[in-house]
Amino acid sequence: MDGLLPVAHEMSERPPGFVAPNLSPAGLRLRPRELAEGVHALMADQVPKDNNGLIVGRDAALVVDAGITPAVGRQIRRLAADLTDKPVRYLVNTTYHGDHTFGNVAFDQDVTLFSSRINKAAMTDLTLEKRLRGESMYGDESLDTVLAWRKPDVVFDRSCEIDLGGRVVHLWHLGPGNGPGDTIVHVPDAKVAFTGNFVLPYGVTPMMLIGDPIGYARSLRTMRAVLEVETLVPGHGFLGPAEPGISAWISYLENLAAAVHRGLRADVPVDALYEELPMWGIEPVPGAPEEYHALVRSLHRMNILLTYRWFAGRPAEAA
Numbered sequence: 001m002d003g004l005l006p007v008a009h010e011m012s013e014r015p016p017g018f019v020a021p022n023l024s025p026a027g028l029r030l031r032p033r034e035l036a037e038g039v040h041a042l043m044a045d046q047v048p049k050d051n052n053g054l055i056v057g058r059d060a061a062l063v064v065d066a067g068i069t070p071a072v073g074r075q076i077r078r079l080a081a082d083l084t085d086k087p088v089r090y091l092v093n094t095t096y097h098g099d100h101t102f103g104n105v106a107f108d109q110d111v112t113l114f115s116s117r118i119n120k121a122a123m124t125d126l127t128l129e130k131r132l133r134g135e136s137m138y139g140d141e142s143l144d145t146v147l148a149w150r151k152p153d154v155v156f157d158r159s160c161e162i163d164l165g166g167r168v169v170h171l172w173h174l175g176p177g178n179g180p181g182d183t184i185v186h187v188p189d190a191k192v193a194f195t196g197n198f199v200l201p202y203g204v205t206p207m208m209l210i211g212d213p214i215g216y217a218r219s220l221r222t223m224r225a226v227l228e229v230e231t232l233v234p235g236h237g238f239l240g241p242a243e244p245g246i247s248a249w250i251s252y253l254e255n256l257a258a259a260v261h262r263g264l265r266a267d268v269p270v271d272a273l274y275e276e277l278p279m280w281g282i283e284p285v286p287g288a289p290e291e292y293h294a295l296v297r298s299l300h301r302m303n304i305l306l307t308y309r310w311f312a313g314r315p316a317e318a319a
Contacts, residue, residue, distance in 0.1 A: 005121035008180040010209040019298035024140035036190035041233040048236040053194040057164020060089035064194040066103030073106025094196025096122040098133040104150035116173040117155040118181030175219035191230040201240025211310035213257040255280040260307040
C-alpha cells in the first residue's frame with residue numbers, strides 16, 4: 001500500500017557547472033560528540049559527507065541513519081558498541097536517499113527500522129537511486145556493494161514516539177522539505193534534533209531536490225513553532241545552533257520563491273537569474289575550505305533552477 005502513495009520525486013536536472021557534494025565513503029571516519037548524557041552526534045571527519053547519531057536510554061539505543069554503504073553501516077554499529085553497552089534496538093531513516101539508507105542492511109532484523117510513510121513509499125527503485133547518488137561518488141565504486149535496499153518496518157504519517165527507557169524520542173514529519181518525507185529525530189530532554197537533509201545550521205543553503213520552496217518554508221515554520229530545539233545535528237555539514245539557522249532558511253526560501261516567480265512571469269531566462277539572484281544573507285561557514293564555498297554557491301543555482309521548473313509546472317524527470 002505504501003508504495004502506491006503519490007511521491008514528489010527528486011528532480012534530476014542540474015545547472016551548468018553544478019558541483020555535487022562529495023559523499024564518497026572512502027577514508028570516512030565518524031567522530032562522536034556527546035551533546036547531552038547519552039545523546040551522541042556521529043560527525044563525519046570529511047565535510048559534507050554523512051553524519052549520523054546515537055541516542056541512548058536506560059534499556060535500549062537508537063541509531064539515526066545508516067550510511068551510504070553496508071560498510072559504513074557496520075562502522076556505525078561498531079561505534080555504537082564502543083559508546084554504550086545498551087543494545088541498539090531502533091534505527092531511524094531521516095530520508096529515503098541512499099546515502100542515509102543503503103547501510104540499513106548492516107543492521108540485524110531485530111533492529112526495528114522507522115521512517116515516515118512517504119519515505120518508505122519513495123524506496124521503490126534501487127537502480128535509479130544508486131544512479132542519482134552516483135553523481136556524488138566522484139569515481140568511488142562503493143555503490144557496487146549495495147545489492148539490496150532494506151525498507152522501514154514501522155512507518156508514521158505525522159509523528160510517533162520511541163521509548164528507550166527513561167528517555168522518549170519523538171519522530172516528526174512536518175511536510176515537504178529537501179525531499180517529500182523528511183523525518184526529524186527530536187530528543188526533547190536534550191533539546192537536540194537530528195535533521196538529516198531537512199535543515200542545517202546557518203552557513204549553507206537548502207538543497208531543494210523537489211523544487212517546492214513554499215511548502216518547504218511552511219514546514220520549517222511548523223518546526224520552529226512546534227519543537228523546542230537548541231542544537232541541530234544535520235545529515236551533512238557542521239553541528240550548530242538551531243537559530244539563526246531555521247529562520248535564515250525560511251527567509252531564504254521565501255525570498256527565492258518570490259524572486260523566481262517574478263522572473264518567470266517577466267520571461268527572464270533561468271540562466272540570467274543565476275547571475276541576478278543573491279543568497280539573501282546565507283553565507284558559507286567562516287573558515288570553511290573553498291570547495292565548501294563552491295558547493296554552497298552551486299546549491300543556490302540548483303535551487304533557482306528547480307524552483308523555476310516547479311513554478312513553470314515542468315519538473316525534469318528523475319531518470
